[in-house]
Amino acid sequence: MISRFPLRRALAGLTLAIAPMMAQPASAQFFWSPPDMSAPPLTDAAAATALGLPGATPAEIKAGLAWNLRAALNVAALQCQFEPTLLSTSNYNAMIAHHDAELDVAQAALLGYFQRTVGKGKAGQSASDMYNTRIYSSYSTVQAQKGFCQTTAEVGRQAIFADRGTLHEVGRVGLGPIKKSLIAAGEQYYGTPGYDYNVALPSFDPKCWKKGVLLPVCHQAWNDKAGVTP
Structure with missing residues (x-):
């Protein structure tokens, strides 16, 4: 007689192993454990400073x-x-179509400012x-x-579902996290070896080289610098 219990136990174990993967949020395209980009909503005083509008x-x-959120998106x-x-791209286009009236008012108000x-x-x-040139440049990033x-x-999805006339409120809540995200912060669970890696180079002092070969004393100094042990 063939017992089915081992198979059931194996399937149960597989389910438990897969469950954490299934529980990951849909927004985690890049990170297993994403960095915390949360930030408090901007008050008027904080916004005046953060947006460069004293x-x-x-x-x-x-x-x-509203206008800075448009620039960021x-x-x-x-x-x-x-x-x-x-x-x-589609979220940005949908946001423009949905909030065009508020953005027109915002553009005129900023010109008035x-x-x-x-x-x-x-x-x-x-x-x-x-x-306009300055704020566009401020949202451009490479490392982050x-x-x-x-x-x-995430903020773009909030913008396209926000009621007309309330884009500025999406910006009040969303611009803090967006500005925080401009600081490079990678994978939180496994680390970021690509960002944290430091290259240890040997000395290029001519005294350290003879016929293209690194002399032993300088080679040892290089090993010490790189943390290499014989």
């Missing part, structure tokens, strides 16, 4: 929140296409143009690209 009125702060749409499942604080006419327009792309994907 002395802004509450209406101008709202405009800055626009950069993500361009930089995060290497991972199509993030839907960075610079005309009020810098000067009317060409001076204010020039300051507004430079501000994975964390940035994952975070903007």
Whole structure:
């Protein structure tokens, strides 16, 4: 007689082994254990500093929140296409279509801010143009690209489902994590050997070399530097 209990126990063990994998959140495209990108919502005072809008009125702060969120998601749409499942481009396009009226108001309000604080006419327009260039550059990253792309994907989904006229509130909650994600922070469980790796090079002092061969004393110094033991 063939017993089925060992097979059942094996399947049960396999289920327990797979369960943690199935429990991983859908947003974890890059990390088994992602870095914590949480940050508190921006107050008006914090937003004025973080967005580079000193002395802004509450209406101008709202405009800055919406416009900076647009800039961040626009950069993500361009930089995060290497991972199509993030839907960075389609989320950005949907956000623009859904919140176009609020974004038009935000753009006008920010121009008004610079005309009020810098000067009317060409001076204010020039300051507004430079501000746009500056905020776009501030959301561009290389070393922290994975964390940035994952975070903007999450915030982008919130933006497309937010009611019209409330994009600034999505920005108030989402811009803190987005700005935090611009600091490189990789895999939390396994570490980031690619980022943490340091190359130990031998001395290139001519005294350390003879006919292209590293002399023993300098070779030992190189081993000590690299942590190599004989």
